[in-house]
Amino acid sequence: MFAAGLAMCFSLFAAAPSRAQDTIHRRDPKGGKDVNxxxxxxxxxxxGVKIKVGKESVLIPPEDIVHIAYHLGNVSEIEFGTPYGKEQQAMTKTGAARKAELAEVQTLYQGLEKKVKGSPEALRYIQYREAMLALDRAKEDPAVDPVTALKDFRTANSGGWEIVPATKALAGLLEAKGDQAGARAAYEELGANPEAPKDVQLSANLQVARILSRDNKYADAEQKLKAVAAGMKPDDPQQTYVQVALAQTQVAQGKVKEAEAPLKAAVKGTGDDHLKSLAYNALGDYYQQNKQPDEALWQYLRVDAVYNQDREEHARALYNLWKLFEAVRGDQQRSNECLQKLEDKTFAGTDYQARAIKETEGAKKAP
Incomplete structure (x- = not known):
């Protein structure tokens, strides 16, 4: 009897109507329980994937898709779902047991790949699962190369929904390895993909600008964002995001006058919490550039206390609060509290935690 992951997979088929249908296991966009x-x-x-349910068609975006069970004439529903179920079961193990079970899952996917060649969509999906499986296998087996697996998948498949999560996974890996140029190139390809919808292209281009900014290439990031903005309609709901991101690059270059208006408009507007965190952090940077550190501190505090849903932006606020509480307020205790919070595992992998760790370790080594 398989564990919860396999049981969930089999439930895809048990829950389906009597006549054979495809089944998508998706995340609830409102944060509730996953549904079939x-x-x-x-x-x-x-x-995403457009699926006809009764008389209506539903479009499920890539980020909401957990698993797809295709109905195929030559592969039973249980046979198609078994590798994924065992993959979820293996992830509950650790060490040698996980390594062995994930290797077994890879073998099952390879066998299934041969059987689904008559369905391009199912074949692409199985190849995607193999590429993503390499991410987890690599954690237990250094011989597994997830970067190559994801690159090969993206090269062979550019038109399916899987290209979006595969690109994000690849770019994240490359960034973690310090290959900023490779990560940027992956996002640039997605941003230029003619089959990708506007919101996916925009998200990818914003990531390109973020990586350029992270490399201190603010002028290049500014030009990238100006090009993105030029291709948008004035009433596009994403326009504010682009303007805030653009203002951040201008602040970093000392162009505070150009950045002031869009940032203040963004924090006064009705945008979502993620937008607010971006805007308040950028406004904090603006006030620091304008030699108003006390005003800057208040902007970062708003992110820490209220608009803290985004890990990167929250880490960015804590990093600046760590500096400002000591430099502006002379409050060493609050400064230390912000640093300790930033060093927590909650912010593992964020750019600003890495900066803080590097700086504190450097200070300890200094004579």
């Missing part, structure tokens, strides 16, 4: 959506898949693209 059964019907007939009509179309797949970087925009």
């Amino acid at each position: 959506v059964s019907g007939v898949i009509e179309q797949e693209s970087p925009a």
Whole structure:
């Protein structure tokens, strides 16, 4: 009897209607329990998967898709779902047991790949699962190369929904390895993908600008964002995001006058919490550039206390608070509290935690 992951996978089929249908296990966009959506898949693209449920068609975006169980004539539903179920089961193990079970899952996917070649969509999905499996296998087995696996998948498949999560996974790996140029190139390809919807292209281009800024290439980031803004309609709901990101690059270059208006407009507007965190942090940077450190501190405090849903932006606020509480207020205790909070595992992998660790370790080594 398989564990919870396999049981969930089999439940995809048990929950389906009597006539054979495709089933998508999706995340609830409102944050509730994951659900199964059964019907007939009509179309797949970087925009997501369109599935006909009854008389209506539903588009499920890439970030909400957990697993797909395709109905195929030559592969039973249970056979198709077994590798994924065992993959979820293996992830509950550790060490040698996980390594062995994940290797077994890879073998199962390879066997399934041969059987689904008559369905381009199912074949692409199985190849995607193999590429993503390499991410977890590499943690237990250094011989597994997830970067190559993801690159090969992206080269062979640019038109399906899987290109979006595969690109994000690859770019994240490359950034973690210090290959900023490689990560940027991956996002640039997605941003230029003609089959990707506008929101996916925008998100990818914003990531390009972020990486350029991280490399202190603020002028290049500014030009990238100006090009993105030029291609948007004035009433595009994402326009504010682009303007805030653009203002951040201008602040970093000392162009505070150009950045002031869009940042103040953003914090006064009705944008979501993520936008607010971006805007308040950028406004904090603006006040620091304008030699108003006390005002800057208040902007970062708002992110820490209220708009703290985004880990990177929260880490950015804590990093600046760590500096400012000591430099502006002379409050060593609050400064230390912010540093300790930033060093917590909650912010593992964030750029600003890495900066703080590097600086504190350097200070300890200094004579």
